[in-house]
Each structure stands twice: as C-alpha cells, then as structure tokens.
Amino acid sequence: MSIATLSMSELLERAGLRLRGKRRADCVYCTGHSTATVSYTDEVAHCFRCQWKANTATIAKELGLVATDPESKRRRRExxxxxxxxxxxxxxxxxxxxxxxxxxxxxxxxxxxxxxxxxxxxxxxxxxxxxxxxxxxxxxxxxxxxxxxxxxxxxxxxxxxxxxxxxxxxxxxxxxxxxxxx
Ligand SMILES: [Zn+2]
Known part of the structure; x- marks a missing residue:
C-alpha cells in the first residue's frame, strides 16, 4: 500500500502516535506526558500542547524522517x-x-x-x-x-x-x- 492512500489515522499510527478513541492521539513531539493532546481530522492534525501541526502530506513526508525508536524519542526530548x-x-x-x-x-x-x-x-x-x-x-x-x-x-x-x-x-x-x- 502506498503512503498516499493511507488515512490520517493510519499515518498517525505509522508516525508513532498512539490513537486515543476517535479523533485523538498521543503526541510524540511533546515532552513529558502528552496523552490525547493531538486532535485530528481526515486532513489535518494538531497538538494543543506543543502546537505541532501537520496534514496528511507532511506526515507522509515526515514518516521517512521521524524515527520513533526510544533513542530518537529520548534525543528529541533532550x-x-x-x-x-x-x-x-x-x-x-x-x-x-x-x-x-x-x-x-x-x-x-x-x-x-x-x-x-x-x-x-x-x-x-x-x-x-x-x-x-x-x-x-x-x-x-x-x-x-x-x-x-x-x-x-x-x-x-x-x-x-x-x-x-x-x-x-x-x-x-x-x-x-x-x-x-x-
Ligand atoms: Zn505535542
């Protein structure tokens, strides 16, 4: 399946954001606890806490770049x-x-x-x-x-x-x- 055909929730999951019910996800860009701070539609996603914003195209682009392994997450927090x-x-x-x-x-x-x-x-x-x-x-x-x-x-x-x-x-x-x- 090509990235372009993935839905927003699928893209968010691939980007390492844990989905929380409908239209909510945990932010991977926030430091500390950030439960369900991301709200998203089919087109755009936005974190209320760290102001991270993206649309399906930018997430697809980021997917190749944003590593979600613990070491990369730790480095981002640092x-x-x-x-x-x-x-x-x-x-x-x-x-x-x-x-x-x-x-x-x-x-x-x-x-x-x-x-x-x-x-x-x-x-x-x-x-x-x-x-x-x-x-x-x-x-x-x-x-x-x-x-x-x-x-x-x-x-x-x-x-x-x-x-x-x-x-x-x-x-x-x-x-x-x-x-x-x-
Ligand atoms: Zn955030």
Missing part, C-alpha cells in the same frame, strides 16, 4: 529540554539587565535634578557648601553612570565607551558573574 533551559536563562538575563538600567537611570536622573537645583542655588548663594557638594557629586558620577548605561543598552557610538558593547558581550559578562557566584 533537545526540547535544552531549548527550554536556554529560554529560561535568556529571560533571567533580560530581567537582570532591565533592573540595572532602571536603577542607574533613576540614579542619574536624581543626581541631575540635584545638580540643576544646586546650580540655581549657587547663583544666589555662591558659598552654599551643600550645593557645591551636589554639583561635585553629579560631575563626578555622571560619566560613570552614563558609561554603565550605554554599556547596558548597547548604545551606538557612545562617547563614554572605548568600544560599543554588544548584547552577546553583556550576556557573557552576566553569565560569568552568576557562574562564579554558584
């Missing part, structure tokens, strides 16, 4: 786990970066505001020590804060950085830091 792990790491990195950008932006804004007030005060009271202090603090820290912010945001042609930072460079710095803390 790959899916690695991808999930990688996504989690990226999310943690983004959280770290966003929180630092927020922190240093606020700091810079507050320093700038104090410096602006200090400038006004010094016009009237040139001997006001706290105003001189606020101004000095701003001048002293402005460069460093801008440098950090440009580094975190990968600003292009930053006057504060010797060379532009890259998101990959940032990621590696962050990764190294956490690995060392571990």
């Amino acid at each position: 790959e899916a786990r690695e991808i999930a792990e990688y996504r989690k790491t990226i999310a943690r990195f983004e959280t770290w970066r966003d929180s630092l950008i927020g922190k240093y932006s606020t700091e810079l804004r507050q320093l700038g505001r104090s410096a602006a007030i200090a400038t006004e005060v010094l016009k009237k009271y040139p001997d006001c020590e706290p105003a001189w202090d606020a101004l000095a603090r701003y001048c002293h820290q402005e460069g460093e804060l801008n440098r950090i912010l440009d580094w975190l945001t990968c600003a292009k042609a930053s006057p504060w950085l010797e060379e532009d930072s890259t998101i990959l460079g940032l990621f590696q710095t962050w990764k190294k830091e956490i690995d060392e803390k571990r």
Whole structure:
C-alpha cells in the first residue's frame, strides 16, 4: 500500500502516535506526558500542547524522517529540554539587565535634578557648601553612570565607551558573574 492512500489515522499510527478513541492521539513531539493532546481530522492534525501541526502530506513526508525508536524519542526530548533551559536563562538575563538600567537611570536622573537645583542655588548663594557638594557629586558620577548605561543598552557610538558593547558581550559578562557566584 502506498503512503498516499493511507488515512490520517493510519499515518498517525505509522508516525508513532498512539490513537486515543476517535479523533485523538498521543503526541510524540511533546515532552513529558502528552496523552490525547493531538486532535485530528481526515486532513489535518494538531497538538494543543506543543502546537505541532501537520496534514496528511507532511506526515507522509515526515514518516521517512521521524524515527520513533526510544533513542530518537529520548534525543528529541533532550533537545526540547535544552531549548527550554536556554529560554529560561535568556529571560533571567533580560530581567537582570532591565533592573540595572532602571536603577542607574533613576540614579542619574536624581543626581541631575540635584545638580540643576544646586546650580540655581549657587547663583544666589555662591558659598552654599551643600550645593557645591551636589554639583561635585553629579560631575563626578555622571560619566560613570552614563558609561554603565550605554554599556547596558548597547548604545551606538557612545562617547563614554572605548568600544560599543554588544548584547552577546553583556550576556557573557552576566553569565560569568552568576557562574562564579554558584
Ligand atoms: Zn505535542
């Protein structure tokens, strides 16, 4: 019998999906338990869990490619786990970066505001020590804060950085830091 004449349920079975009653099957692409997550018609099949989609033609094509032996299944699960792990790491990195950008932006804004007030005060009271202090603090820290912010945001042609930072460079710095803390 040629593949082209096989029905959807026959194709699914050949692809290693266990049929569950009418119009339902277990997914072989999902990791972990995935009982009856695939729903299918005569034409198309779709897994609600992993969003695997196929029609009779694509399954027929895949049949020659998708191995369903335990070792291949294990390898697919392993790959899916690695991808999930990688996504989690990226999310943690983004959280770290966003929180630092927020922190240093606020700091810079507050320093700038104090410096602006200090400038006004010094016009009237040139001997006001706290105003001189606020101004000095701003001048002293402005460069460093801008440098950090440009580094975190990968600003292009930053006057504060010797060379532009890259998101990959940032990621590696962050990764190294956490690995060392571990
Ligand atoms: Zn699935």
